[in-house]
Amino acid sequence: MSSLRPVTIRIRTLAQELWLPVALVTAWWFASKDSTSVYFPPLSRIMESFRDLWLFERVGSDVVPTLQTVFLGLGLSVLIGVAVGTVLAFWPPVHRAVEPMLQFGWSIPKLAILPAIMAIFGIGSETRLVFVVLGTVWPILLSTVEGFRSLDAVVVETARSYRVRTVDRFFRIYLPGASPAIIAGIRTSLEIALALTVVSEMVASSSGVGFFVLQSQQSFAIPDMWAGALLLGIIGYALNLGFRLIEHRVLRWHTGRIAAVSGGEHS
Protein backbone atom coordinates (compact mmCIF):
# COMPACT_ATOMS: atom_id res chain seq x y z
CA MET A 1 0.00 0.00 0.00
CA SER A 2 2.74 2.39 0.95
CA SER A 3 4.45 1.91 -2.43
CA LEU A 4 1.27 2.92 -4.20
CA ARG A 5 0.65 5.96 -2.10
CA PRO A 6 2.74 8.58 -3.91
CA VAL A 7 1.11 7.59 -7.18
CA THR A 8 -2.33 7.82 -5.62
CA ILE A 9 -1.54 11.27 -4.29
CA ARG A 10 -0.27 12.34 -7.71
CA ILE A 11 -3.42 11.20 -9.43
CA ARG A 12 -5.54 12.90 -6.81
CA THR A 13 -3.65 16.20 -7.18
CA LEU A 14 -3.94 15.99 -10.94
CA ALA A 15 -7.65 15.31 -10.65
CA GLN A 16 -8.08 18.27 -8.32
CA GLU A 17 -6.31 20.54 -10.78
CA LEU A 18 -8.01 19.26 -13.88
CA TRP A 19 -11.70 18.80 -13.06
CA LEU A 20 -12.64 22.45 -13.45
CA PRO A 21 -10.91 23.09 -16.80
CA VAL A 22 -12.32 19.83 -18.14
CA ALA A 23 -15.79 20.75 -16.92
CA LEU A 24 -15.58 24.22 -18.47
CA VAL A 25 -14.39 22.94 -21.84
CA THR A 26 -17.14 20.31 -21.82
CA ALA A 27 -19.71 22.96 -20.99
CA TRP A 28 -18.36 25.16 -23.78
CA TRP A 29 -18.46 22.23 -26.18
CA PHE A 30 -22.12 21.45 -25.54
CA ALA A 31 -23.31 25.04 -25.09
CA SER A 32 -21.80 26.06 -28.44
CA LYS A 33 -22.73 22.84 -30.22
CA ASP A 34 -25.62 24.31 -32.20
CA SER A 35 -24.39 27.88 -32.18
CA THR A 36 -25.08 29.80 -35.35
CA SER A 37 -23.48 33.00 -34.09
CA VAL A 38 -20.75 34.25 -36.38
CA TYR A 39 -18.61 35.32 -33.44
CA PHE A 40 -19.10 32.26 -31.26
CA PRO A 41 -18.76 29.27 -33.56
CA PRO A 42 -19.14 25.76 -32.10
CA LEU A 43 -16.04 24.61 -30.24
CA SER A 44 -15.92 21.65 -32.62
CA ARG A 45 -15.44 24.11 -35.49
CA ILE A 46 -12.65 25.89 -33.61
CA MET A 47 -10.96 22.57 -32.89
CA GLU A 48 -11.19 21.63 -36.54
CA SER A 49 -9.51 24.90 -37.51
CA PHE A 50 -6.96 24.35 -34.81
CA ARG A 51 -6.11 20.92 -36.17
CA ASP A 52 -5.97 22.11 -39.79
CA LEU A 53 -3.86 25.15 -38.94
CA TRP A 54 -1.55 24.19 -36.16
CA LEU A 55 -1.05 20.45 -36.69
CA PHE A 56 1.24 21.34 -38.38
CA GLU A 57 0.43 23.28 -41.49
CA ARG A 58 1.31 26.79 -40.28
CA VAL A 59 3.78 25.95 -37.58
CA GLY A 60 6.74 26.87 -39.76
CA SER A 61 5.21 30.00 -41.22
CA ASP A 62 3.62 31.50 -38.08
CA VAL A 63 4.48 29.71 -34.83
CA VAL A 64 8.22 29.66 -35.48
CA PRO A 65 8.48 33.42 -36.20
CA THR A 66 6.48 34.17 -33.05
CA LEU A 67 8.65 32.00 -30.84
CA GLN A 68 11.73 33.40 -32.53
CA THR A 69 10.76 36.94 -31.61
CA VAL A 70 9.92 35.94 -28.05
CA PHE A 71 13.17 34.06 -27.43
CA LEU A 72 15.48 36.41 -29.29
CA GLY A 73 13.89 39.46 -27.66
CA LEU A 74 13.99 37.96 -24.20
CA GLY A 75 17.53 36.69 -24.72
CA LEU A 76 18.76 40.15 -25.72
CA SER A 77 16.93 41.65 -22.76
CA VAL A 78 18.62 39.24 -20.38
CA LEU A 79 22.05 40.06 -21.80
CA ILE A 80 21.50 43.81 -21.78
CA GLY A 81 19.56 43.89 -18.52
CA VAL A 82 22.04 41.84 -16.54
CA ALA A 83 25.07 43.61 -18.02
CA VAL A 84 23.76 47.13 -17.48
CA GLY A 85 22.25 46.19 -14.14
CA THR A 86 25.61 44.84 -12.97
CA VAL A 87 27.43 48.00 -13.97
CA LEU A 88 24.86 50.13 -12.19
CA ALA A 89 24.84 47.98 -9.06
CA PHE A 90 28.60 48.25 -8.64
CA TRP A 91 28.74 51.90 -9.61
CA PRO A 92 26.37 53.71 -7.26
CA PRO A 93 26.96 57.30 -8.51
CA VAL A 94 25.86 56.32 -12.01
CA HIS A 95 22.98 54.35 -10.62
CA ARG A 96 21.75 57.33 -8.64
CA ALA A 97 21.99 59.46 -11.75
CA VAL A 98 20.04 57.13 -14.03
CA GLU A 99 17.59 55.69 -11.51
CA PRO A 100 14.76 58.12 -12.35
CA MET A 101 15.21 57.40 -16.05
CA LEU A 102 15.04 53.67 -15.40
CA GLN A 103 11.81 54.07 -13.48
CA PHE A 104 10.50 56.23 -16.31
CA GLY A 105 11.47 53.69 -18.94
CA TRP A 106 9.76 50.96 -16.93
CA SER A 107 6.65 53.10 -16.54
CA ILE A 108 6.10 54.14 -20.16
CA PRO A 109 3.19 52.17 -21.60
CA LYS A 110 5.06 49.90 -23.96
CA LEU A 111 2.63 50.45 -26.82
CA ALA A 112 3.34 54.18 -26.79
CA ILE A 113 6.78 53.63 -28.26
CA LEU A 114 5.73 51.20 -30.96
CA PRO A 115 4.89 53.87 -33.60
CA ALA A 116 8.26 55.49 -33.02
CA ILE A 117 10.07 52.19 -33.46
CA MET A 118 8.09 51.49 -36.63
CA ALA A 119 9.00 54.90 -37.98
CA ILE A 120 12.67 54.20 -37.37
CA PHE A 121 12.96 50.53 -38.27
CA GLY A 122 10.07 50.05 -40.69
CA ILE A 123 7.87 46.99 -40.71
CA GLY A 124 10.05 43.99 -40.14
CA SER A 125 11.76 41.72 -37.70
CA GLU A 126 14.00 44.52 -36.35
CA THR A 127 10.97 46.49 -35.25
CA ARG A 128 9.45 43.53 -33.46
CA LEU A 129 12.74 42.70 -31.78
CA VAL A 130 13.48 46.26 -30.67
CA PHE A 131 9.93 46.58 -29.37
CA VAL A 132 10.13 43.39 -27.34
CA VAL A 133 13.56 44.28 -25.96
CA LEU A 134 12.50 47.80 -24.99
CA GLY A 135 9.48 46.37 -23.26
CA THR A 136 11.15 43.53 -21.40
CA VAL A 137 14.57 44.84 -20.47
CA TRP A 138 13.38 46.89 -17.48
CA PRO A 139 12.25 44.22 -15.04
CA ILE A 140 15.48 42.32 -15.65
CA LEU A 141 17.64 45.41 -15.30
CA LEU A 142 15.96 46.65 -12.14
CA SER A 143 15.90 43.27 -10.46
CA THR A 144 19.57 42.73 -11.32
CA VAL A 145 20.49 45.99 -9.59
CA GLU A 146 18.28 45.02 -6.66
CA GLY A 147 19.75 41.52 -6.51
CA PHE A 148 23.34 42.76 -6.31
CA ARG A 149 22.56 45.52 -3.88
CA SER A 150 20.80 43.25 -1.45
CA LEU A 151 23.62 40.71 -1.37
CA ASP A 152 24.15 39.38 2.13
CA ALA A 153 26.83 41.44 3.90
CA VAL A 154 28.21 38.30 5.54
CA VAL A 155 28.61 36.66 2.15
CA VAL A 156 30.46 39.68 0.79
CA GLU A 157 32.65 39.79 3.88
CA THR A 158 33.48 36.11 3.62
CA ALA A 159 34.58 36.57 0.03
CA ARG A 160 36.70 39.50 1.10
CA SER A 161 38.31 37.82 4.09
CA TYR A 162 39.44 34.89 1.94
CA ARG A 163 40.71 37.21 -0.77
CA VAL A 164 38.66 35.43 -3.42
CA ARG A 165 39.76 36.58 -6.87
CA THR A 166 37.58 39.14 -8.62
CA VAL A 167 36.41 36.77 -11.37
CA ASP A 168 35.53 34.02 -8.89
CA ARG A 169 33.96 36.56 -6.61
CA PHE A 170 31.65 37.75 -9.36
CA PHE A 171 30.72 34.47 -11.01
CA ARG A 172 30.73 32.20 -7.98
CA ILE A 173 29.51 34.50 -5.25
CA TYR A 174 27.84 37.71 -6.36
CA LEU A 175 26.01 36.42 -9.41
CA PRO A 176 24.57 33.30 -7.75
CA GLY A 177 23.66 35.44 -4.74
CA ALA A 178 21.74 37.82 -6.96
CA SER A 179 20.25 35.08 -9.13
CA PRO A 180 16.93 34.61 -7.29
CA ALA A 181 16.12 38.30 -7.90
CA ILE A 182 17.40 38.22 -11.50
CA ILE A 183 15.36 35.13 -12.32
CA ALA A 184 12.23 36.68 -10.82
CA GLY A 185 12.83 39.63 -13.16
CA ILE A 186 13.22 37.34 -16.15
CA ARG A 187 9.97 35.56 -15.27
CA THR A 188 8.12 38.89 -15.33
CA SER A 189 9.75 39.75 -18.64
CA LEU A 190 8.83 36.41 -20.19
CA GLU A 191 5.14 37.13 -19.67
CA ILE A 192 5.51 40.61 -21.15
CA ALA A 193 7.59 39.26 -24.05
CA LEU A 194 4.82 37.09 -25.49
CA ALA A 195 2.23 39.85 -25.19
CA LEU A 196 4.46 42.39 -26.92
CA THR A 197 5.41 39.93 -29.63
CA VAL A 198 1.77 39.34 -30.47
CA VAL A 199 1.03 43.06 -30.54
CA SER A 200 4.03 43.77 -32.74
CA GLU A 201 2.93 41.03 -35.15
CA MET A 202 -0.51 42.54 -35.39
CA VAL A 203 0.78 45.91 -36.52
CA ALA A 204 4.23 45.34 -37.93
CA SER A 205 4.39 41.94 -39.54
CA SER A 206 3.11 39.69 -42.28
CA SER A 207 3.63 36.50 -40.36
CA GLY A 208 3.40 35.17 -36.83
CA VAL A 209 0.48 33.98 -34.76
CA GLY A 210 -0.46 37.54 -33.77
CA PHE A 211 -0.61 38.57 -37.42
CA PHE A 212 -2.66 35.48 -38.20
CA VAL A 213 -5.23 36.15 -35.48
CA LEU A 214 -5.83 39.71 -36.63
CA GLN A 215 -5.84 38.67 -40.30
CA SER A 216 -8.42 35.97 -39.58
CA GLN A 217 -10.65 38.42 -37.79
CA GLN A 218 -10.43 40.89 -40.65
CA SER A 219 -11.28 38.22 -43.20
CA PHE A 220 -14.16 36.89 -41.05
CA ALA A 221 -12.44 33.54 -40.53
CA ILE A 222 -13.75 33.56 -36.97
CA PRO A 223 -12.98 29.90 -36.09
CA ASP A 224 -9.41 30.51 -37.28
CA MET A 225 -9.21 33.61 -35.11
CA TRP A 226 -10.32 31.62 -32.06
CA ALA A 227 -7.94 28.81 -32.93
CA GLY A 228 -5.09 31.31 -33.04
CA ALA A 229 -6.04 32.80 -29.69
CA LEU A 230 -6.24 29.32 -28.22
CA LEU A 231 -2.78 28.53 -29.53
CA LEU A 232 -1.37 31.72 -27.97
CA GLY A 233 -2.86 30.70 -24.66
CA ILE A 234 -1.23 27.30 -24.94
CA ILE A 235 2.12 28.83 -25.94
CA GLY A 236 2.00 31.22 -22.98
CA TYR A 237 1.15 28.43 -20.61
CA ALA A 238 3.90 26.20 -21.98
CA LEU A 239 6.52 28.98 -21.80
CA ASN A 240 5.59 29.65 -18.21
CA LEU A 241 5.73 25.98 -17.33
CA GLY A 242 9.08 25.54 -19.06
CA PHE A 243 10.49 28.54 -17.28
CA ARG A 244 9.33 27.29 -13.92
CA LEU A 245 11.01 23.97 -14.55
CA ILE A 246 14.30 25.70 -15.37
CA GLU A 247 13.87 28.01 -12.39
CA HIS A 248 13.26 25.07 -10.11
CA ARG A 249 16.47 23.50 -11.36
CA VAL A 250 18.65 26.60 -11.13
CA LEU A 251 17.31 27.76 -7.78
CA ARG A 252 17.12 24.35 -6.15
CA TRP A 253 19.50 25.60 -3.45
CA HIS A 254 17.26 28.60 -2.83
CA THR A 255 14.03 26.69 -2.31
CA GLY A 256 15.85 23.97 -0.41
CA ARG A 257 17.38 26.49 1.91
CA ILE A 258 14.11 28.28 2.55
CA ALA A 259 12.46 24.94 3.32
CA ALA A 260 15.32 24.06 5.68
CA VAL A 261 15.15 27.39 7.48
CA SER A 262 11.37 27.40 7.87
CA GLY A 263 11.49 23.74 8.90
CA GLY A 264 13.31 25.15 11.90
CA GLU A 265 14.39 21.85 13.43
CA HIS A 266 18.06 22.29 12.61
CA SER A 267 20.14 23.32 15.56
Next chain:
Amino acid sequence: MTSLSKTEPDPPGRDARVVLSARGVRKAFGSRVILEDITLDVPHGEFICIVGPSGAGKTTLLRCMAGLLKPTAGTVTVDGAQIDGPPEPMAVVLQDYSRSLLPWMTVRANVLLPLRRRRLSRSEKHQRIDEALAAVGLPAAADQYPWQLSGGMQQRVSIARALAYRPEILLMDEPFASVDAQTRADLEDLMLELRARYDMTIALVTHDIDEAVYLADRVVVLSGSPTRVTKSIPVPLGATRDQVETKARTEFVELRGHVMTLIRSASRSTRV
Protein backbone atom coordinates in the same frame (compact mmCIF):
# COMPACT_ATOMS: atom_id res chain seq x y z
CA MET B 1 37.96 12.15 26.60
CA THR B 2 39.25 12.05 30.20
CA SER B 3 42.69 13.50 30.51
CA LEU B 4 44.87 11.62 32.93
CA SER B 5 48.00 13.68 32.45
CA LYS B 6 49.09 15.32 35.65
CA THR B 7 52.07 17.00 34.11
CA GLU B 8 50.97 20.02 32.14
CA PRO B 9 53.22 20.58 29.15
CA ASP B 10 53.43 23.95 27.53
CA PRO B 11 50.97 24.45 24.67
CA PRO B 12 52.52 23.14 21.49
CA GLY B 13 54.44 25.22 19.05
CA ARG B 14 54.74 28.34 21.13
CA ASP B 15 57.63 30.67 20.75
CA ALA B 16 58.14 34.32 21.41
CA ARG B 17 57.71 35.47 17.81
CA VAL B 18 54.76 37.85 17.63
CA VAL B 19 52.62 37.03 14.60
CA LEU B 20 49.64 39.28 15.21
CA SER B 21 49.86 42.66 16.78
CA ALA B 22 47.63 45.66 17.31
CA ARG B 23 49.33 48.95 18.14
CA GLY B 24 47.24 51.82 19.47
CA VAL B 25 44.25 50.76 17.41
CA ARG B 26 41.43 53.24 17.56
CA LYS B 27 38.16 52.93 15.69
CA ALA B 28 35.47 55.54 15.51
CA PHE B 29 32.34 55.66 13.40
CA GLY B 30 31.77 59.37 13.03
CA SER B 31 31.90 60.81 16.53
CA ARG B 32 31.14 57.45 18.12
CA VAL B 33 34.38 55.98 19.44
CA ILE B 34 34.21 52.20 19.62
CA LEU B 35 37.83 51.29 20.22
CA GLU B 36 40.13 53.57 22.13
CA ASP B 37 43.79 52.69 21.91
CA ILE B 38 43.99 48.90 21.80
CA THR B 39 47.46 47.39 22.01
CA LEU B 40 47.78 43.64 21.87
CA ASP B 41 50.51 41.16 20.90
CA VAL B 42 49.83 37.57 20.04
CA PRO B 43 52.86 35.27 19.87
CA HIS B 44 53.02 32.38 17.46
CA GLY B 45 50.98 29.39 18.57
CA GLU B 46 49.03 31.18 21.25
CA PHE B 47 45.27 30.81 21.67
CA ILE B 48 43.80 34.02 23.00
CA CYS B 49 40.20 34.66 23.89
CA ILE B 50 38.89 38.20 23.85
CA VAL B 51 36.08 38.89 26.29
CA GLY B 52 34.37 42.02 27.47
CA PRO B 53 31.02 43.39 28.56
CA SER B 54 28.35 43.37 25.92
CA GLY B 55 28.59 46.46 23.78
CA ALA B 56 32.37 46.53 24.09
CA GLY B 57 33.87 46.57 20.63
CA LYS B 58 34.89 42.90 20.60
CA THR B 59 33.70 42.24 17.10
CA THR B 60 34.97 45.61 15.87
CA LEU B 61 38.42 44.76 17.21
CA LEU B 62 38.35 41.38 15.51
CA ARG B 63 37.28 42.93 12.23
CA CYS B 64 40.10 45.47 12.48
CA MET B 65 42.58 42.65 13.08
CA ALA B 66 41.11 40.72 10.16
CA GLY B 67 41.67 43.66 7.84
CA LEU B 68 37.94 43.91 7.18
CA LEU B 69 37.76 47.28 8.90
CA LYS B 70 40.32 50.05 8.66
CA PRO B 71 41.33 51.44 12.06
CA THR B 72 40.85 55.17 12.47
CA ALA B 73 44.29 55.31 14.04
CA GLY B 74 46.97 52.83 14.95
CA THR B 75 48.19 49.79 13.08
CA VAL B 76 47.63 46.07 12.86
CA THR B 77 50.62 43.99 11.83
CA VAL B 78 50.80 40.38 10.75
CA ASP B 79 54.25 38.81 10.80
CA GLY B 80 55.67 42.26 11.29
CA ALA B 81 54.06 43.79 8.21
CA GLN B 82 51.31 46.36 8.52
CA ILE B 83 48.07 45.11 6.99
CA ASP B 84 45.84 47.00 4.61
CA GLY B 85 42.99 44.60 4.00
CA PRO B 86 42.64 40.91 4.80
CA PRO B 87 46.14 39.45 5.12
CA GLU B 88 47.22 36.34 3.28
CA PRO B 89 48.06 33.99 6.20
CA MET B 90 44.78 34.56 7.99
CA ALA B 91 41.38 32.89 8.00
CA VAL B 92 38.23 34.11 9.70
CA VAL B 93 35.33 32.08 11.09
CA LEU B 94 32.21 34.09 11.76
CA GLN B 95 29.32 33.41 14.09
CA ASP B 96 26.76 33.39 11.37
CA TYR B 97 27.65 30.12 9.64
CA SER B 98 24.29 29.97 7.86
CA ARG B 99 25.22 33.10 5.94
CA SER B 100 28.98 32.72 5.62
CA LEU B 101 28.58 29.37 3.89
CA LEU B 102 27.30 29.82 0.38
CA PRO B 103 24.00 28.00 -0.01
CA TRP B 104 24.38 27.45 -3.77
CA MET B 105 27.59 25.52 -3.31
CA THR B 106 28.05 22.06 -1.91
CA VAL B 107 30.15 21.68 1.20
CA ARG B 108 33.10 20.69 -1.00
CA ALA B 109 32.76 23.79 -3.19
CA ASN B 110 32.49 25.97 -0.11
CA VAL B 111 35.70 24.60 1.35
CA LEU B 112 37.39 24.85 -2.05
CA LEU B 113 36.50 28.53 -2.48
CA PRO B 114 39.48 30.06 -0.63
CA LEU B 115 41.82 27.50 -2.22
CA ARG B 116 40.99 28.54 -5.77
CA ARG B 117 43.64 31.20 -5.90
CA ARG B 118 46.26 28.95 -4.35
CA ARG B 119 48.77 27.38 -6.69
CA LEU B 120 47.95 23.79 -5.92
CA SER B 121 47.11 20.92 -8.20
CA ARG B 122 43.52 19.77 -8.36
CA SER B 123 44.28 16.61 -6.45
CA GLU B 124 46.16 18.51 -3.76
CA LYS B 125 43.21 20.81 -3.29
CA HIS B 126 40.74 18.00 -2.97
CA GLN B 127 43.06 16.12 -0.68
CA ARG B 128 43.15 19.15 1.57
CA ILE B 129 39.39 19.44 1.51
CA ASP B 130 38.91 15.79 2.42
CA GLU B 131 41.46 16.08 5.17
CA ALA B 132 39.88 19.22 6.61
CA LEU B 133 36.40 17.71 6.54
CA ALA B 134 37.70 14.59 8.23
CA ALA B 135 39.44 16.73 10.85
CA VAL B 136 36.16 18.39 11.82
CA GLY B 137 34.36 15.06 11.86
CA LEU B 138 32.41 15.43 8.63
CA PRO B 139 34.14 13.04 6.24
CA ALA B 140 30.92 12.19 4.41
CA ALA B 141 29.33 15.61 4.05
CA ALA B 142 31.28 16.87 1.02
CA ASP B 143 28.50 16.52 -1.52
CA GLN B 144 25.71 17.89 0.63
CA TYR B 145 24.55 21.47 0.70
CA PRO B 146 25.15 23.49 3.87
CA TRP B 147 21.44 23.94 4.51
CA GLN B 148 21.00 20.19 4.59
CA LEU B 149 23.20 20.08 7.69
CA SER B 150 22.50 20.99 11.31
CA GLY B 151 23.83 24.26 12.72
CA GLY B 152 26.69 22.58 14.52
CA MET B 153 27.68 20.73 11.35
CA GLN B 154 27.52 23.94 9.35
CA GLN B 155 29.90 25.61 11.75
CA ARG B 156 32.20 22.59 11.43
CA VAL B 157 32.17 23.15 7.67
CA SER B 158 33.18 26.76 8.06
CA ILE B 159 35.98 25.65 10.38
CA ALA B 160 37.01 23.08 7.78
CA ARG B 161 37.05 25.83 5.16
CA ALA B 162 39.49 27.75 7.35
CA LEU B 163 41.62 24.65 7.98
CA ALA B 164 41.89 23.69 4.32
CA TYR B 165 43.25 27.15 3.70
CA ARG B 166 46.03 26.35 6.23
CA PRO B 167 46.13 29.74 7.88
CA GLU B 168 48.88 30.78 10.20
CA ILE B 169 46.38 32.84 12.16
CA LEU B 170 42.73 32.00 12.73
CA LEU B 171 40.29 34.63 13.93
CA MET B 172 36.93 33.51 15.25
CA ASP B 173 34.04 35.80 16.05
CA GLU B 174 31.68 34.19 18.58
CA PRO B 175 31.89 30.99 16.56
CA PHE B 176 29.82 28.84 18.93
CA ALA B 177 27.24 31.39 20.03
CA SER B 178 24.39 29.94 18.00
CA VAL B 179 24.77 26.21 18.59
CA ASP B 180 23.39 24.17 21.48
CA ALA B 181 25.41 23.53 24.63
CA GLN B 182 26.52 19.98 23.84
CA THR B 183 27.58 20.89 20.31
CA ARG B 184 29.36 23.87 21.71
CA ALA B 185 31.42 21.76 24.11
CA ASP B 186 32.30 19.40 21.25
CA LEU B 187 33.36 22.26 19.02
CA GLU B 188 35.47 23.80 21.79
CA ASP B 189 37.36 20.52 22.22
CA LEU B 190 37.68 20.27 18.46
CA MET B 191 39.35 23.68 18.36
CA LEU B 192 41.86 22.70 21.04
CA GLU B 193 42.71 19.56 19.12
CA LEU B 194 42.99 21.36 15.78
CA ARG B 195 45.09 24.15 17.16
CA ALA B 196 47.68 21.59 18.24
CA ARG B 197 47.50 19.67 14.97
CA TYR B 198 47.63 22.61 12.61
CA ASP B 199 50.01 24.82 14.59
CA MET B 200 47.76 27.85 14.38
CA THR B 201 47.68 31.06 16.32
CA ILE B 202 44.06 31.65 17.30
CA ALA B 203 42.20 34.73 18.48
CA LEU B 204 38.61 34.02 19.46
CA VAL B 205 36.02 36.55 20.52
CA THR B 206 33.37 35.31 22.91
CA HIS B 207 30.94 36.61 25.50
CA ASP B 208 31.13 33.31 27.39
CA ILE B 209 33.65 33.51 30.23
CA ASP B 210 33.71 29.74 30.80
CA GLU B 211 34.50 29.20 27.18
CA ALA B 212 37.22 31.85 27.21
CA VAL B 213 39.02 30.39 30.22
CA TYR B 214 38.56 26.83 28.98
CA LEU B 215 40.04 27.50 25.55
CA ALA B 216 42.61 30.19 26.04
CA ASP B 217 46.27 30.35 26.87
CA ARG B 218 45.48 33.94 27.69
CA VAL B 219 42.25 35.82 28.22
CA VAL B 220 42.20 39.43 27.09
CA VAL B 221 39.56 41.39 28.97
CA LEU B 222 38.23 44.51 27.27
CA SER B 223 36.60 47.42 29.05
CA GLY B 224 33.22 48.89 28.28
CA SER B 225 33.01 51.49 25.56
CA PRO B 226 35.09 53.22 24.45
CA THR B 227 37.07 50.05 24.65
CA ARG B 228 40.55 49.49 25.99
CA VAL B 229 42.35 46.38 27.15
CA THR B 230 41.59 46.13 30.86
CA LYS B 231 43.75 43.16 31.56
CA SER B 232 45.54 40.29 29.93
CA ILE B 233 45.30 37.15 32.08
CA PRO B 234 47.46 34.09 31.40
CA VAL B 235 45.62 30.80 31.81
CA PRO B 236 48.12 28.23 33.13
CA LEU B 237 45.84 25.23 32.74
CA GLY B 238 48.14 23.32 30.42
CA ALA B 239 47.64 22.13 26.87
CA THR B 240 45.31 19.23 27.54
CA ARG B 241 41.95 20.24 28.81
CA ASP B 242 38.80 18.40 29.61
CA GLN B 243 35.28 19.72 29.83
CA VAL B 244 34.64 18.05 33.20
CA GLU B 245 38.00 17.77 34.84
CA THR B 246 39.47 21.13 33.84
CA LYS B 247 36.34 23.05 34.70
CA ALA B 248 36.30 21.47 38.15
CA ARG B 249 39.83 22.56 38.97
CA THR B 250 40.32 25.29 41.56
CA GLU B 251 42.54 27.29 39.19
CA PHE B 252 39.78 27.27 36.58
CA VAL B 253 37.15 28.40 39.06
CA GLU B 254 39.39 31.14 40.40
CA LEU B 255 40.31 32.40 36.93
CA ARG B 256 36.72 32.44 35.87
CA GLY B 257 35.78 34.42 38.97
CA HIS B 258 38.61 36.81 38.32
CA VAL B 259 37.58 37.43 34.71
CA MET B 260 33.95 37.79 35.67
CA THR B 261 34.79 40.38 38.33
CA LEU B 262 36.81 42.36 35.80
CA ILE B 263 34.01 42.30 33.24
CA ARG B 264 31.42 43.29 35.82
CA SER B 265 33.39 46.27 37.01
CA ALA B 266 34.09 47.19 33.38
CA SER B 267 30.43 47.15 32.45
CA ARG B 268 29.57 49.24 35.52
CA SER B 269 32.00 51.89 34.39
CA THR B 270 30.51 51.94 30.90
CA ARG B 271 28.84 55.16 29.96
CA VAL B 272 25.36 54.23 28.97
